[in-house]
Amino acid sequence: xxxxxxxxxxxxxxxxxxxxxxxxxxxxxxxxxxxxxxxxxxxxxxxxxxxxxxxxxxxxxxxxxxxxxxxxxxxxxxxxxxxxxxxxxxxxxxxxxxxxxxxxxxxxxxxxxxxxxxxxxxxxxx
Numbered sequence: 001x002x003x004x005x006x007x008x009x010x011x012x013x014x015x016x017x018x019x020x021x022x023x024x025x026x027x028x029x030x031x032x033x034x035x036x037x038x039x040x041x042x043x044x045x046x047x048x049x050x051x052x053x054x055x056x057x058x059x060x061x062x063x064x065x066x067x068x069x070x071x072x073x074x075x076x077x078x079x080x081x082x083x084x085x086x087x088x089x090x091x092x093x094x095x096x097x098x099x100x101x102x103x104x105x106x107x108x109x110x111x112x113x114x115x116x117x118x119x120x121x122x123x124x125x126x
Contacts, residue, residue, distance in 0.1 A: 009042045018060060020106065021072040025058055027107040028074065028118065032056075035119045052126030056118055061103075070103030074114070076121045084113070 011029075015022035025047060032038045038049040038056075046059040055077050061069040073088070081090050081098045089101045100117070104110065 009044075011040065011042055011047055014042050014047055015060075015072075018071060021058070021060060023107040024072045024074070024104050024110065027110040028056065028058065031110060031115045031118050032122060035115075035122050038122060038125075049122075050125060051122060055121040055125035070105050072104050074102045074104050074110075076100045076102070076117050077124070078117065078121055079124055082117065086113070 011025045012022060015025060028049065029038075029040065032049055038051055041048040041050065041054075045063075046057045048054045049056040057075040058072050059075070060071070061073050062071075077097050077099050079096060079098070081092070082100055086102060087100045088103045091099050091101075093099060102109075102114065
């Protein structure tokens, strides 16, 4: 009889070699815990925060892009385009979702404004 399935990767695994990335993850997780919580799923390319569906993602651009890049990018799905100049890019992948990409170099950048976006996105996701 086979034993229990091995546990999946953890945020610590995903951010191995990136203490700043792990610190950003912990700060985002803390903000979301205060906002009612979210499930965390760690994949090969990103860490997903979800309720009924995914609403925020952390990924390491240095794995995919050349040149100077931020330690981590926080992508947030909102139901509207947000005009903040802090966003590196805003894309409109479907009729009801705008995905906003924020380059993050320090966990202190996950401030009250970003926490508001995360709460808004979490509320839309269930």
